[in-house]
Amino acid sequence: MPLVEHLRELRDRMLRSIVVVLVIFIGLYFFSGEMYLILVKPLNALLPDAENGALIATGVASPFLVPLKLAFVMSVLVAMPYILHQVWGFIAPALYKHERRLAIPLFISSVFLFYAGVAFVYFVVLPLVFGFFTGSGPEGVNIMPDITNVLDFCLKMFFSFGLAFEIPIATFLLVRAGMVSAKSLGEKRPYIFISCFVLGMLLTPPDVISQSILAVPMYALFEVGLLMSRFLPSVTPDATSEE
Structure with missing residues (x-):
């Protein structure tokens, strides 16, 4: 069109x-x-x-x-x-x-x-x-x-965790797009683990409990996305001829 x-x-x-x-x-x-x-x-x-x-x-x-x-x-x-x-x-x-x-x-x-x-x-x-x-x-x-502060706090938590739970999709797409390999992501696990806690510190209230509650699932979801990118079949270049 x-x-x-x-x-x-x-x-x-x-x-x-x-x-x-x-x-x-x-x-x-x-x-x-x-x-x-x-x-x-x-x-x-x-x-x-x-x-x-x-x-x-x-x-x-x-x-x-x-x-x-x-x-x-x-x-x-x-x-x-x-x-x-x-x-x-x-x-x-x-x-x-x-x-x-x-x-x-x-x-x-x-x-x-x-x-x-x-x-x-x-x-x-x-x-x-x-x-x-x-x-x-x-x-x-x-x-x-x-009531306003409570609502803003809850909405911030909802969207922070909702976006954080998209990590498997983001990881999978990065690998499938060729921007990074599953092997290189696996080698960067320590840095990603620390990054999850840094994001948890920025997105949650300043206490260890809420930071850990966000950081641990984020890292676990990263591992799920990495597993998906390794075991799901890759798209071959010949497939791009399909319409």
Whole structure:
């Protein structure tokens, strides 16, 4: 297709994605209050006055903006498979058959891994991190977290772990693209191990527990991606003649 047709198709696919996100957002907004209570449940369970509401809102518009922000982010997360489907539909005509066969499992795996990272944060990381923070404060200090700070903290953790869980896909693609070999990556294991802890320090709160909780799965996922790149069959140059 000519360039103008490509731009039109890109516009149409972007508009479809935006419409889907907005439709989901409208539906989720009516339940944004309940979603926020579910989000902060790991923290509320640790606060002494949870039954009467231990969270506070320091901003005038926070009670309105925080659920609004949560509903929007959740609508994007829910619509992510459709958004990736639109991305796939746009780039698929430019790929060869062998590339399409490889791209479809990678897209499905990337969505699954991202959601797995989000679930790992909610069910494992947040209870541990909140338990550490609420139990390490000085005696006599009343813990009353602000709802905006709690939401921002949770979203940061969700996206940090969601992206970190994409490491197997990134490792596999780097090897398959020829940018680096599986053997050279294996020889750099000590540096990658240290890099995982450095990233954990940058992406998580300043405590050893949350840093380790992110760094250890990151390194394990790197090993999974390295294993995939070694054992899955490589694409031969002759396959590029397929259309």
